Amino acid sequence: MTTQLIDAFEFCRTGASRExxxxxxxxxxxxxxxxxxxxxxxxxxxxxxxxxxxxxMHLAVSGTVQLACQRCLAPFAYEIDSSTVLMLxxxxxxxxxxxxxxxxxxxxxxxxxxxxxxMDLIExxxxxxxxxxxxxxxxxxxxxxxxVRSEKKSPFxxxxxxxx
Numbered sequence: 190m191t192t193q194l195i196d197a198f199e200f201c202r203t204g205a206s207r208e209x210x211x212x213x214x215x216x217x218x219x220x221x222x223x224x225x226x227x228x229x230x231x232x233x234x235x236x237x238x239x240x241x242x243x244x245x246m247h248l249a250v251s252g253t254v255q256l257a258c259q260r261c262l263a264p265f266a267y268e269i270d271s272s273t274v275l276m277l278x279x280x281x282x283x284x285x286x287x288x289x290x291x292x293x294x295x296x297x298x299x300x301x302x303x304x305x306x307x308m309d310l311i312e313x314x315x316x317x318x319x320x321x322x323x324x325x326x327x328x329x330x331x332x333x334x335x336x337v338r339s340e341k342k343s344p345f346x347x348x349x350x351x352x353x
Contacts, residue, residue, distance in 0.1 A: 196304065201246060214227075222316065224264035234249075247274055248275060251270045267320070276299075
């Protein structure tokens with residue numbers, strides 16, 4: 190994955206923005222959770238300042254990734270469409286202070302740096318948008334699953350046989 194180093198505080202102060210499209214194959218951590226390397230993630234990052242005067246970044250990611258269904262193990266296309274607001278603190282203490290002042294569960298507070306890799310934040314947002322247990326709404330081929338279910342015998346069947 191190409192690195193896009195930014196000075197996070199300058200990015201927010203100037204209201205800068207960047208956008209692009211990155212192949213799923215270029216995102217090493219995301220690929221580990223996918224069934225294939227097909228697909229692309231479109232992303233946008235915008236810097237700004239919160240009402241309270243703290244540096245903040247709006248991140249948005251969207252695209253389609255291939256995940257493995259946890260029921261039937263077949264791959265399926267999953268749409269990612271996620272956005273978040275990140276507020277930046279200079280260190281852990283400042284981040285904790287910002288979190289107390291803002292007191293909003295929808296806003297994440299992170300420690301910013303003068304050389305932050307924007308692509309790491311984009312990949313983090315894509316990973317957070319994935320379901321914990323990906324599944325089809327309705328699995329297309331349930332023959333294998335049905336055969337496993339039909340083969341399952343009750344442990345009490347043996348007791349019934351002994352009784353007779």
